[in-house]
Amino acid sequence: MQSRLLPLVLAAVIAAPAILIACATAPNDAEVNAKATSMLKASFKEQGQAKLDRLDQDDTQKVCSEYAGRAPPKDVAERIEKANLATIKWPADGKLLGDWTNGETIAQEGRGMQYSDDPKGPVGANCYACHQLAPQELSYGTIGPSLYQFGKLRGYTDEIRKYTYGKIYNADAYSACTNMPRFGHKGILTEQQVRDVVALLMDPASPVNK
Amino acid sequence: MRASYRRAAQGVVCVFMLGAAAALGQGSAVDEIAKYRAALQDGNPAELWEARGEGLWKQKRGPKNASLESCDLGLGAGVVKGAYAQLPKYFADADRVMDLETRIVWCMVTLQGYTEADAKKGPFGGPDRKADMEAYVAYVTSESRGIKMNVSLRHPKEEEAFRLGEKMFYFRGGTHDFACATCHGEDAKRIRLQDLPNLTQTEGAQKAYTTWPAYRVSQGELRTFQWRLNDCFRQQRFPELVYTSDASIALTTFLARNANGAAFDAPAIKR
Numbered sequence: 002m003q004s005r006l007l008p009l010v011l012a013a014v015i016a017a018p019a020i021l022i023a024c025a026t027a028p029n030d031a032e033v034n035a036k037a038t039s040m041l042k043a044s045f046k047e048q049g050q051a052k053l054d055r056l057d058q059d060d061t062q063k064v065c066s067e068y069a070g071r072a073p074p075k076d077v078a079e080r081i082e083k084a085n086l087a088t089i090k091w092p093a094d095g096k097l098l099g100d101w102t103n104g105e106t107i108a109q110e111g112r113g114m115q116y117s118d119d120p121k122g123p124v125g126a127n128c129y130a131c132h133q134l135a136p137q138e139l140s141y142g143t144i145g146p147s148l149y150q151f152g153k154l155r156g157y158t159d160e161i162r163k164y165t166y167g168k169i170y171n172a173d174a175y176s177a178c179t180n181m182p183r184f185g186h187k188g189i190l191t192e193q194q195v196r197d198v199v200a201l202l203m204d205p206a207s208p209v210n211k
Numbered sequence: 212m213r214a215s216y217r218r219a220a221q222g223v224v225c226v227f228m229l230g231a232a233a234a235l236g237q238g239s240a241v242d243e244i245a246k247y248r249a250a251l252q253d254g255n256p257a258e259l260w261e262a263r264g265e266g267l268w269k270q271k272r273g274p275k276n277a278s279l280e281s282c283d284l285g286l287g288a289g290v291v292k293g294a295y296a297q298l299p300k301y302f303a304d305a306d307r308v309m310d311l312e313t314r315i316v317w318c319m320v321t322l323q324g325y326t327e328a329d330a331k332k333g334p335f336g337g338p339d340r341k342a343d344m345e346a347y348v349a350y351v352t353s354e355s356r357g358i359k360m361n362v363s364l365r366h367p368k369e370e371e372a373f374r375l376g377e378k379m380f381y382f383r384g385g386t387h388d389f390a391c392a393t394c395h396g397e398d399a400k401r402i403r404l405q406d407l408p409n410l411t412q413t414e415g416a417q418k419a420y421t422t423w424p425a426y427r428v429s430q431g432e433l434r435t436f437q438w439r440l441n442d443c444f445r446q447q448r449f450p451e452l453v454y455t456s457d458a459s460i461a462l463t464t465f466l467a468r469n470a471n472g473a474a475f476d477a478p479a480i481k482r
Contacts, residue, residue: 028371036371037378044458045444048451055385055450062383069381070396070411114386114448130402142402144394173388182387189386 049116065178104201135208257478264350273323282318376465417473
């Protein structure tokens with residue numbers, strides 16, 4: 002028996018370096034990361050308003066990408082939230098509530114910032130793509146939570162108004178690596194547009210709160 | 212074929228009825244969409260692209276006046292049956308991992324004598340111009356219908372493509388911080404009323420990947436997987452994905468591999 006096994010063992014010993022060589026050619030993490038960076042810019046071309054600088058990640062995008070869909074650990078999350086909170090530009094006049102009817106238009110508008118969009122055309126927040134808001138709109142998405150009765154449930158307080166403005170302006174300030182865009186920080190919406198969306202959520206007269 | 216068209220046309224009428232259905236409440240609207248999708252399955256104009264593609268595949272074309280019949284799609288020169296179910300894969304002659312469209316471009320250059328730029332020109336058709344690439348893809352993929360997805364990562368470059376594709380899938384960028392994973396990383400999510408497959412899970416990846424390419428009723432065109440990725444990045448607010456670029460092949464490798472084991476079932480038909 003033993004003598005029969007010997008050739009097999011010998012074969013394995015001889016084959017081992019060959020296996021090691023094969024493994025050595027498989028890329029390690031650092032190599033994959035380096036390659037990913039060079040691959041990226043060569044794989045996209047600027048088109049319309051979407052230039053290649055859109056592929057330059059800021060710290061939040063970079064760190065959140067690394068966690069690949071998982072929540073970052075607590076200390077990392079806190080660091081991201083703190084950094085994003087510092088970016089929020091609060092309205093100079095302290096007015097956080099705009100016009101909810103404009104807010105509804107912004108929440109419905111899906112156009113803006115795609116290379117196929119007119120750069121001079123409207124830019125919306127497309128809130129309904131991911132959230133339920135006013136109950137009249139049945140075509141809403143579910144990537145984000147339902148915001149129906151947002152103000153009514155939380156209370157029409159200064160604190161909640163401020164949180165709502167901040168959350169729309171830069172959602173990562175409150176929830177690191179959220180799926181929600183940073184509408185104010187990234188210049189998607191103007192200050193007035195953010196205020197109008199706050200009104201859609203926080204004005205007692207808004208259909209969201211009926 | 213005529214009957215298929217009529218049924219497809221009826222399907223389009225259903226779209227306009229959705230508005231009325233919505234008034235009845237969201238449950239009914241979702242039901243009506245399900246009915247519309249079921250009605251679409253009755254007849255698929257993709258058959259026209261498949262037939263046209265087969266004709267073009269066997270036709271002598273290009274500066275070298277040669278057909279694509281001896282193109283090696285990975286299972287040997289001239290083998291079309293089952294080839295798509297094993298793509299993307301590493302090709303030693305090109306020393307590169309290639310998806311189907313990249314490989315067809317390769318064969319157009321090496322066999323038919325086209326320049327690479329000419330072979331890649333206008334891969335996505337529009338209202339006034341049919342794209343030959345969409346026909347080639349319809350034909351080749353139809354020859355894998357019913358065959359189980361079996362994408363290999365044995366070659367180090369295949370393994371590398373898969374891992375680069377995974378990185379691409381989670382890469383956040385642009386004005387909106389969107390990654391593929393933003394919309395395709397969780398179960399049972401929707402954008403508006405559109406269901407989103409979770410491409411990180413086997414079931415979602417299998418269902419999505421095996422039903423592309425597809426005839427898009429809303430566009431009246433057969434759309435390839437390169438088109439699918441291109442249009443996702445447009446909506447992500449990224450710059451334009453370069454046709455047959457390394458990132459596109461890497462991402463396709465990641466998604467195709469995740470679909471392994473499922474029977475390929477395309478060209479399909481979608482809204």
